[in-house]
Amino acid sequence: MKVITVLGSTGSIGTQALEIAKKHNIIVKALAANSNAKLLAEQALSFSAEYVCIYDESKKAELEEYLHGSGTEIITGAEGLKRIASLDGVDIMLNSVVGMVGLIPTLTAIEKGTDIALANKETLVAGGKLVINAAKENGVKIFPVDSEHSAIFQALQGNDMNRIKSIILTASGGPFFGKTKRELENVTVKEALAHPNWSMGNKITIDSATLMNKGLEFIEAMWLFDLKPEQIQIVIHRESVVHSAVEFMDNSVIAQLGVPDMKIPIQYALLYPHRIDSPAGRLSLTDYAKLSFMQPDYGTFDCLTACIKAIKLGGTVPAAVNGANEEAVAAFLSGKIKFLRIGELVSEALESAQKKEITCVEDILQADKAARDCVRNRISC
Numbered sequence: 001m002k003v004i005t006v007l008g009s010t011g012s013i014g015t016q017a018l019e020i021a022k023k024h025n026i027i028v029k030a031l032a033a034n035s036n037a038k039l040l041a042e043q044a045l046s047f048s049a050e051y052v053c054i055y056d057e058s059k060k061a062e063l064e065e066y067l068h069g070s071g072t073e074i075i076t077g078a079e080g081l082k083r084i085a086s087l088d089g090v091d092i093m094l095n096s097v098v099g100m101v102g103l104i105p106t107l108t109a110i111e112k113g114t115d116i117a118l119a120n121k122e123t124l125v126a127g128g129k130l131v132i133n134a135a136k137e138n139g140v141k142i143f144p145v146d147s148e149h150s151a152i153f154q155a156l157q158g159n160d161m162n163r164i165k166s167i168i169l170t171a172s173g174g175p176f177f178g179k180t181k182r183e184l185e186n187v188t189v190k191e192a193l194a195h196p197n198w199s200m201g202n203k204i205t206i207d208s209a210t211l212m213n214k215g216l217e218f219i220e221a222m223w224l225f226d227l228k229p230e231q232i233q234i235v236i237h238r239e240s241v242v243h244s245a246v247e248f249m250d251n252s253v254i255a256q257l258g259v260p261d262m263k264i265p266i267q268y269a270l271l272y273p274h275r276i277d278s279p280a281g282r283l284s285l286t287d288y289a290k291l292s293f294m295q296p297d298y299g300t301f302d303c304l305t306a307c308i309k310a311i312k313l314g315g316t317v318p319a320a321v322n323g324a325n326e327e328a329v330a331a332f333l334s335g336k337i338k339f340l341r342i343g344e345l346v347s348e349a350l351e352s353a354q355k356k357e358i359t360c361v362e363d364i365l366q367a368d369k370a371a372r373d374c375v376r377n378r379i380s381c
């Protein structure tokens with residue numbers, strides 16, 4: 001019987017993970033959410049969780065009311081996340097929080113020797129070197145939850161990582177595939193949130209519309225599978241059926257396919273290496289008839305280009321680009337900037353980033369903060 005903890009339990013990945021946990025009798029020892037006290041309390045009661053963490057401290061009283069007499073201990077804030085990450089007797093911590101806030105809990109769990117199911121890609125984008133080195137030192141496994149990285153991980157089973165020639169990272173292209181910059185000038189938040197294939201949280205959906213998400217995934221793949229930038233090909237695949245593929249040294253290509261449903265990669269990460277009944281639907285290739293594959297438009301989608309440049313520069317530059325994007329997306333969602341401004345702000349952050357080698361978490365946090373400050377200043381001008 002596996003014991004897990006879930007950070008980001010009320011989000012899209014978190015709720016689907018709990019559905020899988022219920023189905024397969026996985027014990028959920030602790031849960032953490034940003035601010036949805038009501039759903040968090042329901043989850044805690046449903047799984048008899050020992051701890052719940054609400055990141056937004058102003059929601060603590062509300063949570064206490066819901067959980068009165070339940071015996072669940074309530075903790076808050078970044079310290080609370082850290083405490084959950086350092087709990088004893090946990091097999092896997094699912095980290096599905098949004099953004100850089102996931103970095104410290106990931107590092108904490110790794111130091112504790114707890115395996116990680118990683119949906120929080122910003123952790124690897126900003127702190128890849130530290131995270132991967134710490135995982136190696138502590139003998140901790142990182143199971144990718146991102147569908148593309150899960151596909152690559154699945155294709156690698158029974159093969160050696162050092163036999164990879166390249167990987168084919170597929171991308172749906174998001175809601176604005178085929179559009180020109182001119183056509184994107186006045187797109188609304190609602191249009192940007194209308195993803196054609198995947199149902200996800202707001203931040204990642206905007207990242208999918210700007211292709212920032214694919215840029216982050218490019219960096220994530222480099223760290224997870226020890227690849228050079230030249231070994232990653234991004235291919236637009238509108239149908240989201242081929243979730244990614246590995247090209248091996250003998251030119252054989254192995255892909256993983258399935259309906260676009262995150263429950264497949266989430267379950268694989270939580271129950272690895274077992275393949276058992278899934279709540280996800282089955283794939284019928286004849287329903288699709290045709291699958292398409294195209295080159296991405298690097299000229300229109302600045303964020304994708306900026307991410308690839310950032311990881312080639314290395315050091316703290318990816319952390320800066322990621323931090324700038326988090327700020328820019330928040331500003332777009334709250335109506336402060338236009339859609340194309342996100343890409344401009346991310347590109348400007350890349351231009352002005354001071355590259356520093358990463359030796360400790362502080363280096364990452366500083367680069368992140370400097371980039372965010374820079375974006376906020378530019379927006380308020």
Ligand code: MG
Nearest residue numbers: 146147148217
């Ligand atoms: Mg993905």
